[in-house]
Amino acid sequence: MCGIMGYVGPQQAAPILLDGLTRLEYRGYDSAGIAVAGGGIEIRKAEGKIERLAALIDSEPIAGNAGIGHTRWATHGPPSDRNAHPHADPTGDFVVVHNGIIENFYALREELQASGASFASDTDTEVLAHLVASEYDGDLVAAVRKAVARARGAYALVVMAKAEPGTIVAVRKISPLVVGLGDGENYLASDIPAVLHRTRDFLIVEDDELVVIDADGASIETISGDPVQREVFHVSWDAEQAEKAGFEHFMLKEIHEQPSVVSETIAGRLEDDRVVLEDAAFDDDFARGIGTLWITACGTAYHAGLVGAEVFRRTLRIPTRVEYAHEMRYGDPLVAPGDLAVAISQSGETADTLAAARLAGELGARVLALTNVVGSTLSRDADDIVYTRAGPEISVASTKAYLAMLIGQYLLALRLGRARGVLDEEVARRVTAGLRRLPEMVEEVLRSEKDVMAAAESMVDADDVYFIGRGLDYAVAMEGSLKLKEISYLHSEAMPAGELKHGTLALVTEGVPVIVVITQRDVYDKTLSAVQEVKARGARVIAVAYDTDAEIGKFADVVLRIPEGEDLLAPVTAVVPLQLLAYHVARLRGHDIDQPRNLAKSVTVE
Ligand code: G6P
Numbered sequence: 001m002c003g004i005m006g007y008v009g010p011q012q013a014a015p016i017l018l019d020g021l022t023r024l025e026y027r028g029y030d031s032a033g034i035a036v037a038g039g040g041i042e043i044r045k046a047e048g049k050i051e052r053l054a055a056l057i058d059s060e061p062i063a064g065n066a067g068i069g070h071t072r073w074a075t076h077g078p079p080s081d082r083n084a085h086p087h088a089d090p091t092g093d094f095v096v097v098h099n100g101i102i103e104n105f106y107a108l109r110e111e112l113q114a115s116g117a118s119f120a121s122d123t124d125t126e127v128l129a130h131l132v133a134s135e136y137d138g139d140l141v142a143a144v145r146k147a148v149a150r151a152r153g154a155y156a157l158v159v160m161a162k163a164e165p166g167t168i169v170a171v172r173k174i175s176p177l178v179v180g181l182g183d184g185e186n187y188l189a190s191d192i193p194a195v196l197h198r199t200r201d202f203l204i205v206e207d208d209e210l211v212v213i214d215a216d217g218a219s220i221e222t223i224s225g226d227p228v229q230r231e232v233f234h235v236s237w238d239a240e241q242a243e244k245a246g247f248e249h250f251m252l253k254e255i256h257e258q259p260s261v262v263s264e265t266i267a268g269r270l271e272d273d274r275v276v277l278e279d280a281a282f283d284d285d286f287a288r289g290i291g292t293l294w295i296t297a298c299g300t301a302y303h304a305g306l307v308g309a310e311v312f313r314r315t316l317r318i319p320t321r322v323e324y325a326h327e328m329r330y331g332d333p334l335v336a337p338g339d340l341a342v343a344i345s346q347s348g349e350t351a352d353t354l355a356a357a358r359l360a361g362e363l364g365a366r367v368l369a370l371t372n373v374v375g376s377t378l379s380r381d382a383d384d385i386v387y388t389r390a391g392p393e394i395s396v397a398s399t400k401a402y403l404a405m406l407i408g409q410y411l412l413a414l415r416l417g418r419a420r421g422v423l424d425e426e427v428a429r430r431v432t433a434g435l436r437r438l439p440e441m442v443e444e445v446l447r448s449e450k451d452v453m454a455a456a457e458s459m460v461d462a463d464d465v466y467f468i469g470r471g472l473d474y475a476v477a478m479e480g481s482l483k484l485k486e487i488s489y490l491h492s493e494a495m496p497a498g499e500l501k502h503g504t505l506a507l508v509t510e511g512v513p514v515i516v517v518i519t520q521r522d523v524y525d526k527t528l529s530a531v532q533e534v535k536a537r538g539a540r541v542i543a544v545a546y547d548t549d550a551e552i553g554k555f556a557d558v559v560l561r562i563p564e565g566e567d568l569l570a571p572v573t574a575v576v577p578l579q580l581l582a583y584h585v586a587r588l589r590g591h592d593i594d595q596p597r598n599l600a601k602s603v604t605v606e
Helices: 013-023 050-059 106-116 125-135 140-150 250-256 259-267 285-288 299-316 351-363 377-381 400-420 425-446 448-458 474-490 497-502 521-536 567-588
Strands: 004-007 031-036 041-047 066-072 094-102 153-161 166-172 178-181 187-188 201-204 209-214 218-222 293-297 318-326 342-345 366-370 385-388 466-467 490-496 514-519 542-546 558-562
Touching: 004 013, 004 094, 004 153, 004 209, 013 031, 013 050, 013 066, 013 187, 013 490, 031 050, 031 094, 031 425, 041 497, 050 094, 050 490, 066 153, 066 318, 094 125, 094 521, 106 125, 106 187, 125 140, 125 153, 140 166, 140 209, 166 448, 187 209, 187 250, 201 285, 201 299, 250 366, 250 567, 259 400, 259 425, 293 351, 299 342, 299 400, 299 474, 299 514, 299 567, 342 351, 351 366, 351 377, 366 377, 385 400, 400 425, 400 567, 425 558, 425 567, 448 542, 448 558, 448 567, 466 474, 466 497, 466 521, 474 490, 474 567, 497 521, 514 521, 514 567, 542 567, 558 567
Parallel strands: 293 318, 293 342, 342 366, 366 385, 466 490, 466 514, 514 542, 542 558
Antiparallel strands: 004 066, 004 187, 031 041, 031 066, 094 153, 153 166, 166 209, 178 187, 178 201, 209 218
C-alpha cells in the first residue's frame, strides 16, 4: 500500500517525483524518498509526510533526468529515515523502491549476511537491492529478472542502476503498476491519478510482467522474457476531480460530491424496465440458476456489502452470505459452481478481497467485481464488472465510494431480480423511481449540515459512542460507527438494536451518546423500544429518522432528518448525516481528517 513513482525524460526528475508522490500520499504516508540519476545516483529520504522530504530536497537539491520515488506505509521496520525508500545496495550503484511484501526476506537476508553483506535498514526491500547488485553482469533487465526469481510475495518493484542512468526497470507481482506515456518522457506509478495531469495514455502492467522505460518509450515483457504487446489505455477522467475544489478536506468534498456520484452511477443504466450493466456479461440463464449469492469485501466496502446482502435476500429470495474477505479466504467457504460471488472494493486492489474473489472463482462461482477503479486488478480478475463510477476517492475514510457501492448493488438486484422473474413488478417500479430521486434526496440531506454540526459539538468530548439499528438500519449503523472511529478516534461500537440488552446496555450511563438509525417501518416499534431503554439509562440519543416521523422527537435529544422514501433505499440517505457527524467531530477534535493515523487508503498487503 505504498505509492511508487518513476520518471525518465528531459526535465528535472525531482520535482516531478515529488509532485507524483504528493498525489499518491493517500496510499501511505509515514515516510517518503526519491533517488535521482545525474552524475551518479543520489538519494534523499525522510520520515514523515512529503513536506519533510520536499524541505530536505530544498536544502540539498538533487539534479538529474531520471528517478524513482516512494511514499511508504510501513510493513517491515518502523517508520524512520533509514527505513524510508529508496534502498540501495552497499555500493550505492543500484537503487530500488517497492510496494508489497517479500515473504522470504528473512531467509534471503540471512543468506546475504552469511556471505558478508551488511544491511542499512530493517526493511524487506533492501534485500532486493542487494540481490539485483549481486546478479548484475552489465544487463539490468537480466539482473532484475534473476533477483525477483528468488523473491516470494506480492509486490511492485522499481529499479535503477548507476551504469544505465536513463533506464528504469520495474516488475509487477500482484501490487499495482502502470506506465504513463508522455512525449519524449515516460512515467511509472502505482496509480493512474499520480500522473493523470501529465498524460492520459497508460500501459497497465499485469502480474508477472517486467517493464523497461526510458525517455523514448516503454516495453513490456513477461518475467520469463517473452515480449508482450499491450494496448494503450486512454483515461478520460478529469484531473480536476482529484483536487479539493475549495473544501477544507477531501473527505468533505467527497461527501458533497455524492449527489452527482449517485447520478453518475445510475446514468444510462436504468432504461425503462431494463437495467443495463455494461460490463456484466452474465445472461438470464445464469441469473436464474444462482445457488448462493456471496458478498466479500473489507472495511467500508464490507459495510456496503451488509446492505447489499439484505437487499439481495429480500428482493431475490436466495441465500445470501456476506463475508469479510480475510475470513472467507481462510474459512473453507462452501462456495459451489453456480454461485455468484460479488467482490466489492473501491480500489480493486485490496489483497484480501482479491484473494477471496479468486478463491470463490476457483471453487466454481462466477465472480462479479463491484469496484471504482477501471483497470484495477479485481476488475481484470472478475468475470463481470460493475463500475461504481465515483471518481478518484482521496480521503482515507471512504464516503462517496460507499454510496456508489450501494447504488451498484441496487442496480444488480434489479437486474438479477428481473432475470429470475422473482421481483414484484410494483417493488421494481418503486425502487427504480426511488433510485432516480436519490440525487435530490442526498442533496437535501446535505443542506441540513448545520444540524449535524450542532450534534457533533454535543458529543465531541464523549469517551464512548454506541450506534444501533435493525436490519438495513443496523448495516448503516455499522458504517456510521466505523466512520466515527476512523477519523475522530472516539471509541465507538455498532450493534443491532435488539442486542443491546444482552450486554452493552451495562455501558450506557448518563450522557453517553447513543446514535440510532430508525428508518425501517417494519421494525420501527422494536427500534423505538431500544431507544426508550437507553433513554431510561440517561443516554443522549441522536436519531437519524425520516422527516415525516412525528414519534421519534419525543424520545431523542437530537433528530437528524432525512427525506422519507423507500425503506429499501434508506441506507443511501441515512448514512450521509453519519458521515458528516464523523467529519465534524473529527474536525472539532483537530484531527488530520484525510490521513487518519495508522490507516491507509488501499491495503494491498495481507
Ligand atoms: C482500507 C481503507 C478503507 C476501505 C478498505 C477496503 O482499510 O482505509 O476505507 O474501506 O481499505 O478498501 P477497498 O479499496 O477494497 O474498498
